[in-house]
Amino acid sequence: MPQLHVDIEDHDRIEHPLDVVERLASLRDWIFDRAEADEMSVTSPGRWTDYHIAFTWIEDMEALHVACAFDLKVPERQRIEVLRLISLVNEQLWIGHFDLWSSDSVVMFRHSLLLTGGVIPTHAQCGTMHKTAVDACERYYQAFQFVLWAGKSAREALDAVLFETEGEA
Numbered sequence: 001m002p003q004l005h006v007d008i009e010d011h012d013r014i015e016h017p018l019d020v021v022e023r024l025a026s027l028r029d030w031i032f033d034r035a036e037a038d039e040m041s042v043t044s045p046g047r048w049t050d051y052h053i054a055f056t057w058i059e060d061m062e063a064l065h066v067a068c069a070f071d072l073k074v075p076e077r078q079r080i081e082v083l084r085l086i087s088l089v090n091e092q093l094w095i096g097h098f099d100l101w102s103s104d105s106v107v108m109f110r111h112s113l114l115l116t117g118g119v120i121p122t123h124a125q126c127g128t129m130h131k132t133a134v135d136a137c138e139r140y141y142q143a144f145q146f147v148l149w150a151g152k153s154a155r156e157a158l159d160a161v162l163f164e165t166e167g168e169a
Helices: 017-027 076-092 123-150 154-162
Strands: 031-036 039-045 050-058 063-073 097-101 106-114
Touching: 017 031, 017 039, 017 050, 017 063, 017 123, 039 123, 050 123, 063 123, 076 097, 076 123, 076 154, 106 123, 123 154
Parallel strands: none
Antiparallel strands: 031 039, 039 050, 050 063, 063 106, 097 106
């Protein structure tokens, strides 16, 4: 069977994709740090916690990657149940996914924007990447807390955060 070979041409970019993210961060008064050319950190306050967001330019894939983590360390004894929860949560998502970063035992949301052919991202695309990451973390943060702190099963935790009330009391 022949192998599929994809030839990615080297395109000159008018601007580094993280320059766009940095400009957007300045315009929106985000707290950020860009210590390296291909990596930028943003801190975003959320309803439940502060989120630590890393925007990374992956040159060889021509992709802008976003990873959003929150301060929940997963103890070894709860790792399996958290992985079950991640699997259930990922079934609910249309864009991006959650992972358990094994080296630090931290849950994070990840997503990438492919920019092949020298494409430069827009402020709207970068803003949407940021919003999508924070919204996903906000929606499911409590489910991770329920598993880690309340000893709930993955299914119980997910059902609790997906429960929506209607009307007013």
